[in-house]
Amino acid sequence: MSAEANIRTLTIDGADISARADQTILEAAREHNIAIPTLCHLEGLSEVGACRLCLVEVKGARRLLPACVTRVEEGMEVTTHSAKIDRYRQMILELFFAERNHVCSVCVANGNCELQNLALELGMTHVEIPYQYPQLPVDASHPRFTVDHNRCVLCTRCVRVCSEIEGANTWGVMGRGAQSLVITDLKEPWGESETCTSCGKCVQVCPTGALFEKGRAGTRTAKHPEFLPYLRIMREGDQP
Amino acid sequence: MNVEELQQIAADAEEKRGKFDYEVNVCMGTSCLAQHSERIREALAKEAEGCGKRCHVRRTGCMGPCAAGPMVLVEPAGTLYAHVGEHDAKDILESLGREPVARLDPRLGSYFEGQHFIVLENVGHIDPENVDEYVGRGGYEALVKALTEMNPASVIEQISKSGLRGRGGGGYPTGLKWDTVAKVKGAQKYVICNGDEGDPGAFMDRSVLESDPQRVIEGMAIAAYAIGATKGYIYVRAEYPLAVQRLTVALREARRRGFLGNAICETTFSFDIDIRLGAGAFVCGEETALIASIEGKRGTPRPRPPYPAVSGLWGEPTLINNVETFANVPPIIRKGGEWFSSMGTARSKGTKVFALTGKIQRTGLVEVPMGMTLRQIIFGIGGGVPDGHKFKAVQTGGPSGGCLPEEHLDLSISYDALISAGSMMGSGGMIVMDDTSCMVSVARFFMEFCMQESCGKCVPCRAGTVQMYELLTKICKGEATHRDLDQLTELCEVVGATSLCGLGQTAPNPVLSTLRYFRHEYLAHIEEKRCPAGVCACSAAEKPVAEEARV
Amino acid sequence: MTDRKTLATVWLDGCSGCHMSLLDMDERLIELSSQFVLLYSPLVDRKTFPERVDVTLVEGAVASEEDLKKIRRIREHTGVLVSLGDCALTGNVSAMRNTCGPQPVLLRVYQENVDLKQHVPTVGVPALLDRVRPVHEVVPVDVFVPGCPPSADTIYQVLSELLAGRVPTLGGVAHFG
Numbered sequence: 001m002s003a004e005a006n007i008r009t010l011t012i013d014g015a016d017i018s019a020r021a022d023q024t025i026l027e028a029a030r031e032h033n034i035a036i037p038t039l040c041h042l043e044g045l046s047e048v049g050a051c052r053l054c055l056v057e058v059k060g061a062r063r064l065l066p067a068c069v070t071r072v073e074e075g076m077e078v079t080t081h082s083a084k085i086d087r088y089r090q091m092i093l094e095l096f097f098a099e100r101n102h103v104c105s106v107c108v109a110n111g112n113c114e115l116q117n118l119a120l121e122l123g124m125t126h127v128e129i130p131y132q133y134p135q136l137p138v139d140a141s142h143p144r145f146t147v148d149h150n151r152c153v154l155c156t157r158c159v160r161v162c163s164e165i166e167g168a169n170t171w172g173v174m175g176r177g178a179q180s181l182v183i184t185d186l187k188e189p190w191g192e193s194e195t196c197t198s199c200g201k202c203v204q205v206c207p208t209g210a211l212f213e214k215g216r217a218g219t220r221t222a223k224h225p226e227f228l229p230y231l232r233i234m235r236e237g238d239q240p
Numbered sequence: 241m242n243v244e245e246l247q248q249i250a251a252d253a254e255e256k257r258g259k260f261d262y263e264v265n266v267c268m269g270t271s272c273l274a275q276h277s278e279r280i281r282e283a284l285a286k287e288a289e290g291c292g293k294r295c296h297v298r299r300t301g302c303m304g305p306c307a308a309g310p311m312v313l314v315e316p317a318g319t320l321y322a323h324v325g326e327h328d329a330k331d332i333l334e335s336l337g338r339e340p341v342a343r344l345d346p347r348l349g350s351y352f353e354g355q356h357f358i359v360l361e362n363v364g365h366i367d368p369e370n371v372d373e374y375v376g377r378g379g380y381e382a383l384v385k386a387l388t389e390m391n392p393a394s395v396i397e398q399i400s401k402s403g404l405r406g407r408g409g410g411g412y413p414t415g416l417k418w419d420t421v422a423k424v425k426g427a428q429k430y431v432i433c434n435g436d437e438g439d440p441g442a443f444m445d446r447s448v449l450e451s452d453p454q455r456v457i458e459g460m461a462i463a464a465y466a467i468g469a470t471k472g473y474i475y476v477r478a479e480y481p482l483a484v485q486r487l488t489v490a491l492r493e494a495r496r497r498g499f500l501g502n503a504i505c506e507t508t509f510s511f512d513i514d515i516r517l518g519a520g521a522f523v524c525g526e527e528t529a530l531i532a533s534i535e536g537k538r539g540t541p542r543p544r545p546p547y548p549a550v551s552g553l554w555g556e557p558t559l560i561n562n563v564e565t566f567a568n569v570p571p572i573i574r575k576g577g578e579w580f581s582s583m584g585t586a587r588s589k590g591t592k593v594f595a596l597t598g599k600i601q602r603t604g605l606v607e608v609p610m611g612m613t614l615r616q617i618i619f620g621i622g623g624g625v626p627d628g629h630k631f632k633a634v635q636t637g638g639p640s641g642g643c644l645p646e647e648h649l650d651l652s653i654s655y656d657a658l659i660s661a662g663s664m665m666g667s668g669g670m671i672v673m674d675d676t677s678c679m680v681s682v683a684r685f686f687m688e689f690c691m692q693e694s695c696g697k698c699v700p701c702r703a704g705t706v707q708m709y710e711l712l713t714k715i716c717k718g719e720a721t722h723r724d725l726d727q728l729t730e731l732c733e734v735v736g737a738t739s740l741c742g743l744g745q746t747a748p749n750p751v752l753s754t755l756r757y758f759r760h761e762y763l764a765h766i767e768e769k770r771c772p773a774g775v776c777a778c779s780a781a782e783k784p785v786a787e788e789a790r791v
Numbered sequence: 792m793t794d795r796k797t798l799a800t801v802w803l804d805g806c807s808g809c810h811m812s813l814l815d816m817d818e819r820l821i822e823l824s825s826q827f828v829l830l831y832s833p834l835v836d837r838k839t840f841p842e843r844v845d846v847t848l849v850e851g852a853v854a855s856e857e858d859l860k861k862i863r864r865i866r867e868h869t870g871v872l873v874s875l876g877d878c879a880l881t882g883n884v885s886a887m888r889n890t891c892g893p894q895p896v897l898l899r900v901y902q903e904n905v906d907l908k909q910h911v912p913t914v915g916v917p918a919l920l921d922r923v924r925p926v927h928e929v930v931p932v933d934v935f936v937p938g939c940p941p942s943a944d945t946i947y948q949v950l951s952e953l954l955a956g957r958v959p960t961l962g963g964v965a966h967f968g
Contacts, residue, residue: 049543050698052738063745064737069543091734095703097881104968105877105939106884116966123962125935126880126927129707129727133889133922154696173538173696176521178706180696 010076025067025078026054036080037118040155041068042205044228052092056080094127101150109209112222141191145203145213152210154180158202170196241498241505246384253376260296262336263315265364269302269450270482277310283329291333301451303364307603308346313364322346350620351602358591359567360607363451368486371493374454380499382573383458386465387505395466401577403589408434408562409666411655420549421467426557429469431460435476435563438522439638442669444593445563447605449483453490459566464511467559472513475530479520487515522693526741527560540695541741564593584610588654598672601626615649618672629674637666639686640746642753662753678775679758680765684712686750701744704735718769718778796845796954799831803858804885805851808940809876815943826954840864846953848875852885853924857917866930877939877967879926886923893919937965
């Protein structure tokens with residue numbers, strides 16, 4: 001197939017855009033500096049389409065579509081922001097904040113948190129729905145890292161990076177619904193995990209303070225997931 | 241296996257039948273078994289030995305009117321007995337060829353009036369564990385016909401012509417689905433039968449699997465031939481042990497008779513089926529979650545596209561249909577698509593099996609032509625609401641469906657009519673409610689179900705159902721305000737529009753439909769702190785407004 | 792003098808950090824002070840909440856029966872109610888006890904960590920509510936100012952707008968924490 005045949009032209013928020021046929025709406029939008037909020041998405045990991053923040057309107061589609069997994073199509077008309085989408089995103093964000101105990105002021109990730117930044121980005125000033133205040137454990141058994149489930153948004157980035165990049169498959173998800181928890185091995189304490197290589201990738205990709213390195217505070221808690229796409233490309237031998 | 245051999249099996253079965261003057265069929269469905277129908281069968285068999293009549297006592301599947309169980313059907317007279325006990329065996333045997341036993345008359349009234357059996361045609365007449373009896377009633381004719389007289393394209397053509405739509409709830413045209421999978425190129429294709437029936441109050445698929453498992457196997461084999469698959473899976477919940485047991489036997493029998501395995505009917509077509517047990521997660525009825533579960537992964541849905549037709553089980557093209565859909569396939573192939581499409585409404589063809597439950601005179605499994613009205617089903621077949629109570633609503637479509645009030649009783653059953661009325665066909669659960677049901681409580685019940693069954697993957701469903709459930713609880717307690725109702729409505733919209741899979745997308749439906757038709761009940765809870773049906777304890781009415789109640 | 796807006800600040804269950812941040816406006820306080828009269832505040836010596844206040848800034852969450860009584864009265868007598876800071880907005884640190892309820896906290900403070908006179912006081916102190924609540928869960932709130940604490944700049948911006956008769960929105964300007 002010729003290069004031309006692989007190109008799709010579409011509009012995003014009225015702007016004419018061309019993208020490769022294998023690109024998602026999200027990739028095409030970001031290449032053109034059009035902001036679409038995301039939380040579970042991370043460049044270098046597979047997509048799960050779980051956070052629902054990247055939902056966009058596509059003309060002719062019956063439902064809103066997640067930009068992270070929807071491929072571009074010729075002639076597609078995408079709207080990334082509208083009163084309705086903004087309202088939905090606001091509510092989704094409120095649901096995130098209300099379901100666990102996100103206390104920004106005392107969180108190690110304060111200032112370096114994607115959830116906190118999203119609230120700012122989407123203009124969320126407060127949570128209208130009632131907070132749930134679940135009782136959730138903290139596992140500090142690992143010598144270097146801690147998992148605090150109070151701050152987990154169940155994006156499963158840790159699960160994916162551990163499986164797809166590190167290949168250790170230490171992380172998994174147990175339970176269902178609101179009782180879901182990310183766990184190490186078969187819910188053994190992290191420190192006793194026989195599969196964990198202590199590589200720390202899960203910590204770097206965690207968008208919040210749920211996974212953090214012990215003994216770090218302030219600006220030193222910034223996460224650095226930029227290694228991912230690089231690592232992926234080097235492994236697959238792809239040209240960027 | 242070829243046509244002659246099939247005819248031979250059928251003829252043998254017929255001959256075997258001819259040795260007896262009477263058939264005494266005992267229901268061995270879950271409901272009757274629970275009432276010791278096995279012991280009744282033993283008593284009947286013992287009695288039959290010494291009675292001097294040529295009589296065959298047979299185990300069969302569910303006969304339909306479960307509330308009247310244990311059921312016994314005497315052929316050829318077609319006499320149905322209800323609430324049979326071991327001590328009735330003697331009288332039943334003695335009455336053969338004479339007047340029926342009056343005290344065992346099921347008094348079913350018009351229960352069978354207007355019912356039309358396609359899926360349930362063998363129910364009550366064959367031993368579900370005996371493949372030859374199935375063949376004796378026309379079983380596997382369709383498979384042999386398809387393999388020997390038809391090419392895959394013409395099989396699909398007949399299915400398309402029949403107008404059959406997915407019976408699992410979505411109503412996607414079956415022919416179209418088959419055609420899509422058939423056209424996708426793939427080294428290995430799969431056929432999956434979705435038997436993860438999980439709607440509260442629904443037991444259609446269980447009954448079909450327990451009563452006539454060969455029909456489902458035949459339907460799957462025909463589908464496999466049509467789309468080019470060689471491997472099938474029946475995904476059935478582990479909570480259906482009897483269905484699993486009968487399926488296991490049925491698969492073994494089908495293999496023994498050469499309906500499954502290599503070179504079926506001396507053609508190049510090979511196909512076999514394995515059973516996979518679900519661990520009870522409702523969400524595994526969603527096709528992508530079901531596939532993940534078969535693969536041994538956590539049963540959570542993934543965004544579509546790609547659809548399973550393109551990338552399904554282990555990334556291969558996969559056809560997934562519901563139990564009842566497959567059960568409709570053999571008669572369609574046997575009698576032709578046009579025969580099937582002559583029944584039903586313009587866009588919903590054939591029949592539909594419903595599990596009639598709740599506040600209704602005659603609980604049970606019914607099969608009716610599409611287009612029948614709710615009133616005919618509930619008041620005609622079901623005999624209406626018992627104990628002098630007044631009909632209030634009927635819930636269809638399980639937790640994804642809605643509650644329809646009296647003014648919709650004359651609605652003709654079809655996929656589209658139910659959706660436009662704010663409910664849906666769903667898999668066929670039909671729960672009747674009378675004036676003792678509080679519609680807010682009903683909505684709360686279904687929301688609790690969705691909350692517990694949410695897989696937890698996407699946040700609107702995981703956290704949104706919890707919030708909605710709590711708001712509904714607050715309304716039931718008489719502690720809610722108009723602001724809470726607004727918030728509930730808002731959550732319904734967001735969860736419905738943004739959830740990843742059907743579970744979350746339809747979770748608000750019971751709330752939306754009750755808000756649409758029974759808003760006054762919500763308002764009574766909120767404004768008057770009163771439950772019109774007297775179900776909820778609106779504690780706030782007696783106590784001063786709780787300190788914590790939001791202003 | 793008469794056209795100056797009346798202002799109140801209240802301190803519910805919080806650490807007073809928001810008030811510190813208010814004072815951190817430094818010389819800008821002097822600039823603003825020509826536009827308002829501070830009628831009621833932990834910073835002034837008035838015991839009861841006035842009949843009518845144009846703008847009230849609330850720091851802290853609603854944690855005790857006393858808080859609840861106070862905030863209801865304040866709402867009744869206030870034009871524009873401002874939730875100032877994360878405790879008022881989200882419950883924040885004050886609400887961290889909501890996962891276990893007040894009892895374990897009281898025991899920790901008054902018994903486990905005390906050598907002498909171990910007892911949970913009940914006289915002269917307001918009873919704690921079962922659940923700490925953000926202000927807007929108890930009364931309607933008009934303006935939300937996130938931050939722990941909100942920066943002096945943010946507070947200055949909010950006050951300037953309010954004193955000019957406008958209702959500011961802080962979405963996209965200030966973040967939690």
